[in-house]
Every structure is written in structure tokens, then in C-alpha cells.
Amino acid sequence: MRKKDESKNGAIYESTVQLVLEKGLAGVTMCDISKAAGIATGTLYIYFSNKEALMNKVFNICRKESASFYLNDYSPLDPFDVGFRKIFNNIVTYRLQHFEKFIFLEQCYHSPFITEDVRKDSLKYLNPIFDLLQKGKDDHIIKDLDDALLLGYIIGSVNEVIKKAHYGNKSLDHKKIAQLYQLCYDGILA
């Protein structure tokens, strides 16, 4: 990957993510991406050796970005309920504001493009969240359950509700989000 023009990378990322939202992972062609990014098809192969590498790279960037987004305004020193609320809201907000990236990440999880290694590796970005959950468990605020179970429970419900709303053309207002928060929070409480 010889990098000449860093701005092209950005254009490629954005085009890829947007096109995957519109056409699905398998429905997007390298030609589509290059056109949307304003470059030639061949140029794509200067930046990425092939489609899989491109998708993996974009996946990783989204993964990091989203994990980082989840921690906006959050401090490990926050009390559990404050921290949990912040992170929950960040998770929701990321999906609403960057729906295309959310869907891209979703599509990647069940795709041959994303290798098992990459998938596992990406878990590490969520460590601060696992730490928060641990604190909640240590303080007997929340149920003492497996991290994967707790996070899967929360992330799964948020994902589903947001997708349902989006594809049903019903926007999620603050009230609905607060209700979803309450569902999740009441669920994990010890």
C-alpha cells in the first residue's frame, strides 16, 4: 500500500460504507466504489490489494471509530449508572448518526470478507466497557453475568430496535430511546 494521497483513503472509506448501506456488502462492486470515490478502478488497487483487504480495512476503521465514539464524554471514574447511561446513549447515537457505518459493521460480521482473527481482535477496543461492567458487578449493582452475555444483550436489543425503526421509516424519538434504555437497565440490575 503506497500512500500518496491520504484524502483518497477517506473518500474510499466513505464511499464504501455508503454503498454497502445502499446495496449490501456483496452488491457493491469495486467499480462502484471507485466511481463514488472519484478515482479510477485501477487506483483502488494501489491503495488496497483486493476487495477483501479493502473491506477489512474499512471494517477496522469503523470498529475503532465506533468503539471510540462509545466512550465520548465517559470517564472510568464515573459512577456506574452515570457511565452506563453515557455509554448506552453513545451506542445509540452512533447508530443513529452513522447509520451507514452501523449497517456496514453489521454486514461484516456475517461475511467471508471478515476473517475470524480480525473479528476477535476487534473485541479489545471494547475493554473500557468491559471494565465498567465489571465495576457494576463488583458493586453488586448489576447481575454478575458473563461480559459477552451482558454486552450482547444490550447491543443486540439496541441494534434491532434501531434497524426496525429505520427500515420501518419510523424515527426514534427521545422518548423511545429512554424507554429502550429503561428496558436494558432494568434488565441488568441485580
Place this chain on the structure above:
Amino acid sequence: MRKKDESKNGAIYESTVQLVLEKGLAGVTMCDISKAAGIATGTLYIYFSNKEALMNKVFNICRKESASFYLNDYSPLDPFDVGFRKIFNNIVTYRLQHFEKFIFLEQCYHSPFITEDVRKDSLKYLNPIFDLLQKGKDDHIIKDLDDALLLGYIIGSVNEVIKKAHYGNKSLDHKKIAQLYQLCYDGILA
């Protein structure tokens, strides 16, 4: 005269669902399916006019089968907590026993193969579940929230936890399932 071999329909369904699990909806070819079903490619087109029709048909069958499975052993006369537990367990069990169909359904929901009409139409199979939720709300057992929100919350968390477990090669034992149940149930309680 040779009659249409109805057993081929079954072979096609199973092959399709299994291959979609392995390769994704868009990654499956008609050639793959016919080979797996033990028939010639052209024969596939006797049973289904094209790939989209095939996928829609399999989708509908899975949809009905799953909805029916969810109601196993359930009676509308069951008290809310009993009925909810039965249905919850059925939802989980279906996903564990028919993981390939579960994934197939998941993939269909955000795919051009499934038309909007078919998607909406399939909601009707869930009516008994909506009725149960209504009873819970009427009896002030559970939170008085939108059906889509409640079901999205439950289904979403179940889906995510089961997929995480499957792809992480960790089987979900009865204990974990009971814990997930408790998370969901505590969440919806009024």
C-alpha cells in the same frame, strides 16, 4: 408420465438454507444450490422461476415454520409469565436447533431478494405474541410500551447472544439461557 417430485422441494429448501449460512445470501449461486440438492441447474428453474422467487419462497416457509415453532406448547390461556417463558424458550430453541434457518431469516430481512410486501405480510404470523404482550400490559405486569419496541428488545438481544455464542464457538448452556431470560424478563417488568 413423471410427476413433479415434491421431495425435491425439501432438498432445495435445505440446501438453500444451509448454503446461505455458509456463504451468505448473495454469495450463494443457483449452481451451488442445485448441486447440493442433487439436481441439475435447469431443474431448479422448474421449481422456482428465478433466484429471487426461490429465496422468497424459502423465506416464507422459514418464516411460517419459525412463527409456528415459537408457539409450541403455548396456549393463549396461559398466564402471562408462563406464556412468556414458553415463547421465549421457543424463540431461543428455534435459533439453536435451526441455526441455519435463523441466519437465513436474518439475512433476508435486509436484502433486495425480499420485497417489502412479503416482509410486512410476514408480521401477521406474530400476532399471538403481540396478543400476549398486550395481556401483560393490560394486567400491568409489564411496561406499557410499543409492541415493536418490546419485541425488538427481546428478539434483538436473543439474536445477538446466540450469534455471538455460535461464532465464538461457545455453546449456550441452560444456565446462560436462563440468565438471558432473566435479563429480558426483568427488563420488561413494569
Place this chain on the structure above:
Amino acid sequence: MRKKDESKNGAIYESTVQLVLEKGLAGVTMCDISKAAGIATGTLYIYFSNKEALMNKVFNICRKESASFYLNDYSPLDPFDVGFRKIFNNIVTYRLQHFEKFIFLEQCYHSPFITEDVRKDSLKYLNPIFDLLQKGKDDHIIKDLDDALLLGYIIGSVNEVIKKAHYGNKSLDHKKIAQLYQLCYDGILA
């Protein structure tokens, strides 16, 4: 070719000719023909060993039928001008009344379905016409030219005018036909 039901032969001929008019020789499928003839596809192969054989057979029948039609009401004893007018009108009338057969014959002439042998063989049906032309030449009524040239000249102009009229949705009235006759007749006059 085991013949059981002679009426099926007729149905096949008519369907074939009509379908070729609608879809062109190469655009017609054996399935189309069998459906239009009200029989099963396999049955077609009891009557004809393959598509080429079917087309050749229909071609031959049309060829004979048309040649015979050309001689309606004609007698070799007719004076040249009378005979020529009769035959000319018959040629025109056949094309107008049996446009589908006319087009079928046209399409066959430049098709791999019709072998060279069949094409040559079919010339013999036109012998009475050649005899008439010879009489005209012997009597110094018409130009002393090659038969193929004379017949090609007449048939070609008739074919073209009738096709142009048909596809341009302009019906050929008696006046136009008389004018065409005059063109041809004046042309051949010595």
C-alpha cells in the same frame, strides 16, 4: 415418425408458422410450439426427430402449398397475358391471405435449418410457372431472359412491397396491387 393422430400434425404446422411470424425462426422454442399446438413437449419429438426436421417439414409443406396456390384457376392453355395475370394475382393473394406462411418461407431461406438440397428440390414445384414464362418468351411477348432472373424480379418486388406494407401498417388496396402488377408486367414485356 410414427403417426397416430394426424390432427396433431396440422396443429403443429399452424402453431409453428404462426409463432415464427411473431418471434422469428430462431426465437421460437420447441416448448412454445408444443404449447400452442396443445400437446406436450415430448410429444413433439414423437412426430419430429428434432427442431431442424420439424422446420424442414413445415417448410416443405408451405412450399408445396404455396406453389399449388399460385396455380389456382390457372390453365396451361391460358394465353400468356391471362395466365401471367392469374399467377401474379395468386402470388400476391397467397402472401396477403397467408402472411404468416409467406414470412415463414422467407425466414427459412436464410437459415441453417433449411439445407441446400431442400432448397434446390423445392424449385421443381414452380415448373408450370417456368413453362408459362417460356411460352411468353417463345411468343416474343416478354423478354428472352433467364428464368431465375425473371422470376426473381417478379417475386422479389412482390415480396418487398407486401412486407413494407404489412410492417408499415398500410394495407395494400386493389389499386396498389394493380399498380405493382403494371410495374412488373411492363418490365418483362419484350
Place this chain on the structure above:
Amino acid sequence: MRKKDESKNGAIYESTVQLVLEKGLAGVTMCDISKAAGIATGTLYIYFSNKEALMNKVFNICRKESASFYLNDYSPLDPFDVGFRKIFNNIVTYRLQHFEKFIFLEQCYHSPFITEDVRKDSLKYLNPIFDLLQKGKDDHIIKDLDDALLLGYIIGSVNEVIKKAHYGNKSLDHKKIAQLYQLCYDGILA
């Protein structure tokens, strides 16, 4: 950067026209054409979006080329008989020298490849010929008949005679052509 190789267009045209002569319009495959043109199948689709577009393009080129050929050495100032003779000879010569294009044009006229619009549009190339016929009519040299009838009569007879000669493996010598000219000319004379 590699630029589109315009010579490929020519190779494609020639291959298409030649193959249509050999196999008929519907019998020619895109694969055939690409092989004959010395390029890959996919390359064909860089130059033409699909088979229909390719055929329409080649049709238009042949149409223009032939119409232009018909006017070789012709001047609108020529007296009628001189002009008619020139154009008649050009029409014949084009068919003899470019038999494959002549047949290609013939096949196109009754084919779904050629849209009605294209067919009608192509008539305009023949305007100088219609003008000549009008002059002949105005000067009472030829019969005062419909243009379509006059042209159909001439073109039809020429087409038929040339095809008969070609497929009967008999070359048309100058004498035969002169005879055909006399047939047509005597026919149209007032």
C-alpha cells in the same frame, strides 16, 4: 493510460456482419463476435452495452454506409435516366461487393434487435433517391406512383435476384445486371 482502441470498433463491425451472414442474426453469439474480433467477451461490453445495442449500432453504420454508397458519382443535377442508372448500379454493386452487409441489413429489418424508431429514422438517408423519383414523376418520365411502391419494387427485385444468384453459386455478370436494369427501368417508365 490505455485509450479505447478505435480499431476494435472496426474489427467488431466486420466480425458481426460476417458472422450474421454465416449464422443469422439470432444465431450469432457475443462470444462468437468477440473471438472473431480478437478480443475478450467482456471487452465487447466496453464498446457496446449489450447485444441489442451492438446490433443497432452496426445496423446504423451499414445503413448509412449503404445509403451513401448508393449516391456514389450521382449528382442531383443529373438527368433522370442518368441518375437512375447510376443509383441502380450502385445499389447492385453495394450488394455484390458487400454481400455480408446486405444480408445483415436484410436480417435486421425483421428482427426485434432493431427498434421501430431506428428503422423509421433510417429512411431519411434515402431522401436523395426519393427526390430523384419525384423528378422522374414530375417530368412524366416514370409512372406517378407512391415512393414506397416504386422503391420497394426496385429494391425487392434487386435483392431477390442477387440473393438467388449468390446462394445458387451463380455469379451475376454484367449482362445479367444490365438485363435486370432493363426489367426495372421498363417497369417504371410512364
Place this chain on the structure above:
DNA sequence: GATGAATGAGGGTTCATTCAT
């Protein structure tokens, strides 16, 4: 590095023909 023309394997689909009933 950048371009986009060129490639050809592979996808969905059709259809002449065969074959079990």
C-alpha cells in the same frame, strides 16, 4: 502514482432434447 481498457471466470437463465412414468 493514476488511469481505464482489457480480461475471462463465473453467475443467472434458457432451451433442445431425453427419459421415467
Place this chain on the structure above:
DNA sequence: GATGAATGAACCCTCATTCAT
């Protein structure tokens, strides 16, 4: 004989990737 399901080669077209400029 009649049927129509079954077959698989072949068709049109797409697209990830390469390569000449």
C-alpha cells in the same frame, strides 16, 4: 403413444483483477 420433469450445454452479461500507457 403421451406426458412433462429432468438434464446440461450454452447464452448473455458482470465484475474482480491486471496491464499498457
